[in-house]
Amino acid sequence: MSRSENVTSLQALQQWKAIPQQYRDKLVRNVFCGKCGGAVEIVDYSIKQEKSALLLTGKCKTCGKPVARVVENE
Numbered sequence: 001m002s003r004s005e006n007v008t009s010l011q012a013l014q015q016w017k018a019i020p021q022q023y024r025d026k027l028v029r030n031v032f033c034g035k036c037g038g039a040v041e042i043v044d045y046s047i048k049q050e051k052s053a054l055l056l057t058g059k060c061k062t063c064g065k066p067v068a069r070v071v072e073n074e
């Protein structure tokens with residue numbers, strides 16, 4: 001396990017959990033995969049905090065390729 005690539009910080013997790021579940025479900029099911037060429041579901045993802053956003057990094061549920069999604073934060 002790579003520390004730099006698969007760490008969900010407590011703070012990032014708290015921010016993620018603060019997002020309504022319904023919206024979170026939409027976000028994880030609407031991640032762009034370049035290989036599949038469209039919106040896919042992200043699985044096995046970790047959450048990182050960027051400056052003013054959350055970054056989800058994980059794998060495409062369909063093809064297993066690494067995918068990522070930025071979730072803008074206030």
Ligand SMILES: [Zn+2]
Nearest residue numbers: 033036060063
């Ligand atoms: Zn894919």
